[in-house]
Amino acid sequence: MTDKTQFSGVWVFAEQREGVIASVTFEALAKGRELATKRGTHLAAVLLGQGIKEKAADLFAHGADKVYYVDSSALAGANSDALTAQLAALIAQYKPEIVLGGSTICGRSVFPRVAVRAQTGLAPDCTGLDLDASGVLQATRPAYVGNVLATVVCPEHRPQMATLRPKAFKKGTPTAGRIGELIEAPAAVGDVKTKVVEVVRDAGNQVSLTAADIIVSGGRGLGGTVHFSLLTELAKEFGGAVGASRAAVDSDWINVSHQVGQTGKTVSPKLYIACGISGAIQHAAGMGSSEFIVAINKDPGAPIFEIADIGVVGDLFTVVPALIAALKNR
Numbered sequence: 001m002t003d004k005t006q007f008s009g010v011w012v013f014a015e016q017r018e019g020v021i022a023s024v025t026f027e028a029l030a031k032g033r034e035l036a037t038k039r040g041t042h043l044a045a046v047l048l049g050q051g052i053k054e055k056a057a058d059l060f061a062h063g064a065d066k067v068y069y070v071d072s073s074a075l076a077g078a079n080s081d082a083l084t085a086q087l088a089a090l091i092a093q094y095k096p097e098i099v100l101g102g103s104t105i106c107g108r109s110v111f112p113r114v115a116v117r118a119q120t121g122l123a124p125d126c127t128g129l130d131l132d133a134s135g136v137l138q139a140t141r142p143a144y145v146g147n148v149l150a151t152v153v154c155p156e157h158r159p160q161m162a163t164l165r166p167k168a169f170k171k172g173t174p175t176a177g178r179i180g181e182l183i184e185a186p187a188a189v190g191d192v193k194t195k196v197v198e199v200v201r202d203a204g205n206q207v208s209l210t211a212a213d214i215i216v217s218g219g220r221g222l223g224g225t226v227h228f229s230l231l232t233e234l235a236k237e238f239g240g241a242v243g244a245s246r247a248a249v250d251s252d253w254i255n256v257s258h259q260v261g262q263t264g265k266t267v268s269p270k271l272y273i274a275c276g277i278s279g280a281i282q283h284a285a286g287m288g289s290s291e292f293i294v295a296i297n298k299d300p301g302a303p304i305f306e307i308a309d310i311g312v313v314g315d316l317f318t319v320v321p322a323l324i325a326a327l328k329n330r
Contacts, residue, residue: 002120006095007158010036013087013101013110014047014059014067017078021055023171023211024102026062028164030172031129032100033063038131041097042066048086050076056182061174065181068094072187077196080109082189088117089188096159098137100129103163115161123152123162127266127285129169137162142262142285166210167266167289209258213270214240217260217287220247221276221297221316228254230320231275237327243267243287245277261286275316279304296320 010032015022029045036043044066045059056067068090074082087110091099099114101107103125115122127149128140136153137160143150154160209215216235218228228242235242243260244253260267261283272290277283279295279302287293288307295308296316305311312319 002157004097004158007097009042009044009066009094009096010039010098011068011091011096011100011159012043012045012064013099013107014045014055015102015104015106016047016049016052016055017106019049019052019055021058022102022104022106024104024107024164024166025059026171026174027166027169028100028102029059029062029064031164031169032098033172035098035129035131035137036065039097039135044068044096046087046090048072048075048083053182053184058174060178060180061176062172063175063178066183067180068183068185070185070187072189074187074189074192078106078199079192079194079196080106080113081192081194083110084113084117085190085192086188088114090185091118091159093185097135099159099161101161101163103165107163111161111163118159118161120157120159120161121152121154123154123160125165126152126162127165127168127262129162129164136160141165165266167268170268209241209243209260209265210267212241212267214238214273215243215260215267215269215271215287215290216240216273216275217243217245217277218248218254218275219245219277219283220251221278222248222253223276225253227317230317230324234273234320234324234327237324238271240269240271243272245280245283274304274308275320277304278302279307 012028012032042065045064047069123139126139126141130138139152139162216231244258249259262285266286268289270291273294293308294310295304296312300313
């Protein structure tokens with residue numbers, strides 16, 4: 001039985017790539033700050049890398065009271081073995097009560113292995129987090145292909161671990177000049193058996209879907225792979241990214257990396273243009289927090305119009321080319 005009294009504090013794994021901290025880290029810090037305040041404890045960030053100590057200032061600005069920093073050449077790249085060993089070692093030494101990270105490629109690789117080493121559980125890909133009266137983390141995540149929302153708890157083991165779906169939580173407003181305690185810990189990566197030989201970037205979506213301010217998405221109404229070129233052209237004019245509904249992905253019209261929804265990516269752009277998307281609840285859950293939604297659909301009864309700020313009832317193969325032409329002539 002775990003002695004839970006030995007554990008305290010809320011930690012956020014500060015994922016970074018080439019010295020750039022991932023956006024989901026700041027989303028996790030905002031939620032972590034809320035949980036730490038409710039729990040009456042401190043919020044800490046874990047920053048692993050090489051020569052990036054100055055990035056701790058960004059973590060303090062976004063609410064961290066402490067930053068645990070480890071500097072090592074083994075942690076400079078995206079080596080999951082090294083990150084796993086180091087994070088697990090810090091958890092064993094400092095015993096945080098809650099550890100949060102992003103449900104990213106890195107987070108999905110590192111967090112399950114850290115949970116095994118810490119002999120605890122993990123709630124992955126969460127879209128909601130809260131605490132019950134006794135301080136047990138209530139982690140909400142989609143289950144059964146997004147058809148239900150499950151609440152996952154880990155009442156008997158510590159730390160309680162969860163990864164957050166990017167864009168499911170809002171970033172906080174940073175406080176410039178805010179300071180905290182910087183703790184420089186020794187490297188403990190052990191015998192790293194893998195090596196990152198090369199990083200190949202996806203050329204299919206030049207703008208990251210979760211980071212895009214403007215997203216043009218297509219659904220079943222596109223009718224086939226070839227018609228997504230129309231949305232690609234519109235997105236290019238806007239400087240945005242191309243998204244898709246699950247129906248389009250399941251039909252193999254576009255790669256799953258473009259999928260928006262409960263079983264895909266959660267996005268929150270300034271502008272979301274839904275083309276030929278009916279607006280099923282699973283899709284709406286992934287884009288409903290967009291600042292402004294434009295829906296183009298020939299069915300006036302489509303559910304997407306219930307959440308759209310502007311609804312265009314019409315044939316997307318007429319409306320979208322007209323919109324592209326207008327943008328080219330602006």
